[in-house]
Amino acid sequence: MASAEKIKLTSYSTKGGCGCKIGPADLSQVIRSLPAAVPNPNLLVGIDTSDDAGVYKLNDELALVQTVDFFTPIVDDPYAFGQIAAANAISDIYAMGGTPLTALNIVAFPIKTLDKQVLADILRGAGDKLKEAGITLVGGHSIDDNEPKFGLAVTGLIHPDQVRTNAGSKPGDKLILTKPIGVGILTTSIKKDKLNEAEVDRVTAVMAALNKTPAQLMSAYEVHACTDVTGFGLLGHGSEMAKGSQVGLRLFSSEVPILPRVRELAEEGFVPGGTKNNFAHLQGSVTFPETMDQIDQWILCDAVTSGGLLISVAGDQAEKLLGELREAGVEAALIGEAVSEHPGHITVI
Template sequence: MEFPKLTSLAHGGGCGCKIAPSVLQDIMASVPAGIIPPQLLVGTEASDDAAVYRLNDTQALVATTDFFTPIVDDPYDFGRIAATNAISDIYAMGGTPILALALVGMPLDKLPLETIGRILEGGASVCREAGIPIAGGHSIDVVEPIYGLVALGLVHPDQVKKNAAARAGDVLILGKPLGIGIFSAALKKDLLSAEGYARMVQLTTQLNRVGAQLSAMPEVHAMTDVTGFGLLGHLLEMCCGSGLSASVDYASVPMIPEAVQLAQQGIATGASTRNWASYGADVTLPEGTPEWQQKLLCDPQTSGGLLVSCKAEAAEAVLQVFREAGFDAAAVIGQLENGDPKVNVRSIL
């Protein structure tokens, strides 16, 4: 019996199937505020990557969850990518993961059990790499395949890196290149090269474990990871939380060369369009910017890189941490300054 490709069973893939920022904001606006204990260091107030709950003077619990539909057809790779993406939120808060719970939703009438097992094996392999167990989870029978994790970690309360703690004068450093969403769109159209697929899997399964190391650097003020809302969306969250304006040098933003070529050919995700519709009013692009460049900046990243806000004089030390961990594309892409929470993009080529 021939079974369908994983991506054919999903209307979207990876972080590209996230609810658009403006729609999510409208939904959350109707949700009443819940209990906010004094131990809750990070909650929903700034659209941060994870919740942080103070346990004692030296430990805070970092808690997050992330799951999505397939971004690739190989079940093992899908499991690896989803798990890496979920754990990233722990690193983005400056924490070290301690355990995970699996979230599994599978169309049992469409997929063989062996395929589902390979997805879970892929996720487990990443958790082993991160040094944590999958200590439980939950599974349901659904129409589309869904996989992800609840991830828990620990961080010193004084080293929590909120996305709302950036300071004027900080420089912005991005750890991974953009283009994963465009690669996923090209894959669905059978336009992605074998080399492109290999690069896609390599980037999306590269753990952002440098976040725990960067959290110990006092010159690093804020961090987040770039995922479904694209670079501009997650940078705007940092700007709104910190009450600052950002300028981005387009020419300095690391991008995957093949993704740039595909974008120039008109390949993009629907999520990039929804992203721009949600926050484009708060972004200034140079006159005459081609649409494909705009879409790259809004491209939804699955398991994307860390976006770091740090003192300018610490930029080289932060880049060194990235490079020593194998993040060769890490680069300074802009800076933060006093002003309304907006992003100004300059130097469009």
């Protein structure tokens, strides 16, 4: 199938380059106002620890893992946007340790003002990524909207005793991150035409990469907690892990992999609002070194789309898992550790 005529798809997004979620502070305020959910003993993972997906026990051997995610365009190529959106949605299932099974497309599209081929390319990109993940598309829903948005609802399966939440990290664990950060700053820069073609291809490849391989490899290890790094940034999702697990985290800032030109572009002002919101929300939950400037602090809070897994693995197994990940082509790095001191707090060193 031929691609649609080249357009600047990101110009149809009024929210800027990162496709960010509602900020953590605003979202927490809304959730606190909701009535308590009806207790259900089969609900193994709900909204209590801000985890990546819900888990519902069907029987002693089987549980459902369910998630949904969608956003506005963050790259201009429709096919790539579809791939990124699919990889991002599927990632929640991988983070929980589950096997993704089926998906539903979620489509909002200005059908009267954008070429229908653009939508076809978005869906084709998502479809190819679903095939790569071994997921069956079972349907979807679409609406006519002034601003294009796309994503998926994904359902997976897992054994009830093998669920990996973001709330089980233990002192002595090491933290492994499986993708570089800086995506929000770079996608904001795409909207302002600040990246060349090779740089766009690089960040696109990072976002479109499935977390399938890291999820499969970590299954053989003593992983106590896992989450995927997305809209709340590395420190935001790390903070959820620290608070949910009641451990402290020490983050080795010099070891965190960062995409090329991120600092340069941040210095030029291309820091998305979602990143700044993340930073503001973490006040009191993170201690930065006195020598670390505002730019580097923002980068660690950068709002990510389709980021890597943050894996909390038993300390004596971390190097072996890291080696396997790198041998498989995963851009993994050991970036920190869990400690018994300052539970619920992150110290950046």
